[in-house]
Amino acid sequence: MNRDKRRAIFERLREANPQPTTELNYSTPFELLIAVILSAQATDRGVNKATGPLFRDANTPGAILALGEDGLRDYIRTIGLFNSKAKNIIATCEALVASHDGVVPHDRKALEALPGVGRKTANVVLNTAFGEPTMAVDTHIFRVANRTGIAKGKTVRAVEDRLMRQVPKEFLQDAHHWLILHGRYTCLARRPRCGACPLYDLCEFPERHRYADGGSE
Known part of the structure; x- marks a missing residue:
């Protein structure tokens, strides 16, 4: 795909949705971090249904630690892999309190050192909470990038690296959300x-x- 066509794609995505954002509900970087950890192999709608009550009762590392692992499970048991996620969230809260004064770090290395936080989760937090032009490649972005030809790659990291190189800089901040939403809907x-x-x-x-008549998944 050439540069002009790639630019035209992002111009159209921007025109249709000038201010894209995550569909996860959050009000602080910490709430976003927890929501993203919970979103692995789960829908945003399902995560929001669980985090609504959770964040009303406990939306800081200290408050979630006060719930304990068993108490946290009660809020998130409708989400897939809730046992391992509860364990990771408690460990992450402990690390935030012990090493970061309870504040989510604005630093990739520190984020990826937290239990249950990999590169994709770190990229979401850096992009959405802190305004960094990162690219969190999930299954939707991987599919859209390869299928359209925007940035082909055999691995998630290869697609991420190509997107970071090939998406025009003026679109990088929002490209992550545009591509996810395009793949989702x-x-x-x-x-x-x-x-x-x-x-x-x-x-x-x-x-x-073959699919020009639309259709549904």
């Missing part, structure tokens, strides 16, 4: 809604003509 995994896609004429997906 238009460029679906099993049956992409190509007929309803604003990027149809710019997309390099060889099969897009």
Whole structure:
């Protein structure tokens, strides 16, 4: 894909959604960190349903530590892998209190040192909470980047690196959210809604003509 076509794609995404953001509900960097940890193999809607009551009762590391692992499980048991997530969240809260005065660090290395926090989670926090132009490549972004031709790669990290190099700088801050939302609602995994896609004429997906009538996943 050439530079002009890539720029045109992001211009259209920006025109359709000038201020994209996460669909996870949060009001502080800590709440976002916890929500992102919980979102692994879970829907944002399911996470929001659990974190609503949780954050009303406990939205700081100290407050969640006061709940204890068993108490935390009661709030998040509707979310997949809730046992391991509860364990990681308690350990993360302990680390935040012990090493960061209870404050979420604005630093990739420190974030990735927290239990249950990998590169993707760190990228989400850096981008959404702290305004860093990072690219948190999930299954949606991986699919959209490869399918459209925006940034092809065989691994998540390869796609991340290519996006960081090839997305025009003026779009980098919001590109993460545009691509996730596009993959979530238009460029679906099993049956992409190509007929309803604003990027149809710019997309390099060889099969897009088969799905030009839209359809649903």
